[in-house]
Amino acid sequence: MSNGLRELIARHCRYPTTPTAVPRLNLSRSAATTASWPAVVTPLLCVLASGVKRLVLGRDEYRYDADAYLIASADLPVRGQVVVAPCLALTLAIDPVIVADVLLALPAMRTVQATPLALAVNHLDADLADALERLLRLLDRPADIPVLAGLIEREIIYRLLCGTQGEMLRQLAQPTSRLSQIGRAIGIIRARYDEKVRVDELARAAGMSVTSFHRHFRAVTAMSPLQFQKRIRLHEARRRLLSREVDAASVSLDVGYESPSQFNREYRRLFGDPPGRDARATPHASQT
Numbered sequence: 179m180s181n182g183l184r185e186l187i188a189r190h191c192r193y194p195t196t197p198t199a200v201p202r203l204n205l206s207r208s209a210a211t212t213a214s215w216p217a218v219v220t221p222l223l224c225v226l227a228s229g230v231k232r233l234v235l236g237r238d239e240y241r242y243d244a245d246a247y248l249i250a251s252a253d254l255p256v257r258g259q260v261v262v263a264p265c266l267a268l269t270l271a272i273d274p275v276i277v278a279d280v281l282l283a284l285p286a287m288r289t290v291q292a293t294p295l296a297l298a299v300n301h302l303d304a305d306l307a308d309a310l311e312r313l314l315r316l317l318d319r320p321a322d323i324p325v326l327a328g329l330i331e332r333e334i335i336y337r338l339l340c341g342t343q344g345e346m347l348r349q350l351a352q353p354t355s356r357l358s359q360i361g362r363a364i365g366i367i368r369a370r371y372d373e374k375v376r377v378d379e380l381a382r383a384a385g386m387s388v389t390s391f392h393r394h395f396r397a398v399t400a401m402s403p404l405q406f407q408k409r410i411r412l413h414e415a416r417r418r419l420l421s422r423e424v425d426a427a428s429v430s431l432d433v434g435y436e437s438p439s440q441f442n443r444e445y446r447r448l449f450g451d452p453p454g455r456d457a458r459a460t461p462h463a464s465q466t
Contacts, residue, residue, distance in 0.1 A: 183307065184227035184244075186314040187266040200313060200327045201318055202271040210211050210275040212260045216413040216449070218257055218368075221272040221350060223338065224248040225302060225310060229265025235297050236400035242299045247306070249343050251350040251357060252296035252398060253364050255409035268310065270334065271339035293397040294346040306337040313421040359384040360398045363391070367403065372434035377403055394403045411435070412448050421458040426453035 191205035198205060219233075225247045233240045233248065234257040241261070241460070242248050313330045316323050339347050348356035359405065361392070363380040380403055381391035396401050411433040418429050430441035430453070445453045 183311045187227045189315050194367050199323055204269045206264055206267045208260045208264050208265040214259045215255045216416050217256055217258050219254050223270045225268050227266040230262035231282045232261050232271050238400050240299045245302055248299050248301045250297050252361050255413050274351045277335055277347050280332055281351055293394045296398045298343050300342050309333045348431055356394050360395055367407050385453045426457050
């Protein structure tokens with residue numbers, strides 16, 4: 179990672195998470211290591227200029243530092259942690275419309291039939307790092323942002339499409355791909371996380387048989403639809419407990435649990451502490 183990217187993030191990131199004038203670009207910083215926190219990542223590119231982060235999806239762990247980038251192509255419930263600080267990071271939300279537009283300018287590529295996992299860590303090469311630095315330098319020249327930001331963003335998407343995870347992005351932009359089909363089911367689960375959603379309804383939304391849906395859902399998210407909904411419920415419960423004064427029993431009902439004792443067991447299994455402890459904790463900011 180270049181010193182230029184590190185210096186730019188340090189100068190423009192004034193808060194733990196700082197939105198910027200460049201569309202879809204956010205900066206974040208952490209002066210110290212952190213405990214694990216729950217989050218739902220959306221399609222994005224995350225690059226560190228310093229430090230090391232750890233993300234857990236299902237049973238899989240992803241570590242990345244200033245020599246790598248993290249890419250996600252679906253909404254996924256994860257747990258994140260800063261394991262080496264200070265940590266400076268940028269995140270660029272990935273717009274499927276821009277991905278599709280860049281694809282139109284590329285030669286036709288052979289489509290790989292395998293359904294890609296929607297989260298990966300890759301080596302950060304010099305061309306991608308250079309484009310990211312030029313995007314950040316626009317923060318010093320805000321008048322250039324309306325003209326140049328979109329061009330540089332398209333270059334970044336192009337570099338990603340030509341990289342190891344290009345198939346993941348190609349499927350994100352294609353409505354008939356397995357990844358996009360599973361994405362429709364994920365959208366239903368996220369919107370109705372507090373309800374009982376039948377798997378056959380999700381399979382119909384994805385345009386698959388139930389058996390095929392189960393297989394492809396696990397390939398994309400590293401968990402079953404039921405496990406995915408449970409993670410979304412528990413992450414939402416923890417967000418509510420940490421963000422305002424509410425009791426664990428009422429939160430468990432609000433997120434869809436019928437049994438407070440089951441909620442307590444599953445919450446403690448995922449986060450390590452009972453929900454009552456988090457209800458009394460001081461709110462803290464989450465970051466990717």
